[in-house]
Amino acid sequence: MKKILVSFAHALQNIRTRFFHTVLSILGIVIGVAALVAILSLIDGMEQYAREQITRTTSLKAVLVQSNPYKVVNEVQVRKSEYDYLDAKRWGAMRSSLSKPAGTYLYWQQNSEISVVSDTGKIGTIVTGTSLPLHPNLTLVHGRVFTEPELQRARGVAVVNQILARQLVGKQPEKSALGRQLRYGGTTLTVIGILADKDAKAGQLLMPITLLPDSALRASPPMGVIEANTVEDVPALKTDVDTWLKANMKGQPDDFVLITNEQRVSQATQGFLLFRLIMGLIVGISVLVGGIGVMNVLLISVTERTVEIGVRKALGAKRRDIMWQFLSESITISTFGSLLGLGLGLLSTLAFIPIVKALTDVSFQVAYTWNTFILIMVIAMLIGVIFGTYPALRAARLDPVEAIRRE
Known part of the structure; x- marks a missing residue:
């Protein structure tokens, strides 16, 4: 030295x-x-x-569970004749199998038209069928959200955002939209809550996903979101979901895709x-x-x-x-x-x-x-x-x- x-x-x-x-x-x-x-x-x-x-734009703690209704044949993507998809019952069973605490949301979304009962006019809006709890980004300003018993019994209730509430009541206070009856397809819905618009640019209606028939879920499969408490829990939750899908869904192996934002x-x-x-x-x-x-x-x-x-x-x-x-x-x-x-x-x-x-x-x-x-x-x-x-x-x-x- x-x-x-x-x-x-x-x-x-x-x-x-x-x-x-x-x-x-x-x-x-x-x-x-x-x-x-x-x-x-x-x-x-x-x-x-x-x-x-x-x-800021996506959550690194989320695992997305998405149905894959397509297959590739000779380098061409075609729709499968049969494939598995999630519904409220299956989602609940999957949620109970998770080994780590996490928030879970199952939602189905489609651009569609609704009408007010006793009115022949149509209103274009984004219709969302969802499970509970609602996504944490949604903020209630009036009324209430539907409950777990209402979800399980497929009660005809709905929550709308402020844009749709104003479209329903015109010049009246938006709170007066509570109690209004709407019709979506063949289902009558009662407005029980109003959500803040935040960044929304169009009307939105949320209802229990159990109100949707299997034909609607099959035509446009819902997406599940599992939000881990910590980023470290994401791999374990992804493994839990993959294990449950292989054990309980009897369709083809590629019927579901698991996506995490860690890939980005x-x-x-x-x-x-x-x-x-x-x-x-x-x-x-x-x-x-x-x-x-x-x-x-x-x-x-x-x-x-x-x-x-x-x-x-x-x-x-x-x-x-x-x-x-x-x-x-x-x-x-x-x-x-x-x-x-x-x-x-x-x-x-x-x-x-x-x-x-x-x-x-x-x-x-x-x-x-x-x-x-x-x-x-x-x-x-x-x-x-x-x-x-x-x-x-x-x-x-x-x-x-x-x-x-x-x-």
Whole structure:
């Protein structure tokens, strides 16, 4: 350890005596490392932004259970003559088989027309058959939602959003839509609740999914959503659902598709990894040029210090001592250049972010990770070893007598 510290101390002293020459020679490393730090930090920021957007628009804790009524025949997708689908009874059985706590929602949706009882006019709306509980994004503003007994007994009740409520009552207060009777197909429904519109742009009607006949469920199979309490529970819940479907649904193996939004995150991660590798290889050319600069500095140093090397070897220094002296100097020079590049890269990203915010409305932030800093230090060590080996070997192989004669 003492020899190592002495070697690095000598290396720092040699750098200090030829400071400007050393800095000019390692500009390639400084620029290359700065560009690498800036690119990796910006890509990390882009990946973080993409994850936030995916999480904001979709739930990473959801498992979607979707019927697949199609098959591929000779590269053409055709509808199956027979396939399994979920209904309220099967959904309840599946829900009771889950090994982890989770919120569950089964819903069927279709654009259709409804009418007000005693009125011949038609109103276009989105009709949704659903189980309980309702999706947590739905907020009740008036009345109530239907209960579990009403769901099981297929009672003719419905909940509408504010847009549809205003269409039903005209200029009257939207709350007066409560108690109105509607007709959908051959079913009469009584409005018992009104939901907030939020981002809805059309009228929507929710009713117990048990009111729908099997023919409607088969023609347009409902989708099930299982919302885990934590992201870590998603694989276990997906396995539970897959096991239950194989044990209880006797149709074809591909009648159901299980979808998780982890796939989107995985795809985005793979895309950014590919982008990171490509940009890293491009910027690596500058780092390679910097390594050649380090080799140049050391070769000049070997030439200038030939007599010193000869004297040291004449006094008993071994080859490995001379080799380690120049390798430590190479590692020190490359580390010095990498640290300068790291600082320059951090400053450049801090200057770049305000420009991005000024030109776009994206709330983008650069991300600094330990992986970036560790990578820079590894690069510094590799450059020092790879490009310092030849000058170190050349110095170690010098004949002491011939080296001293050059004075």
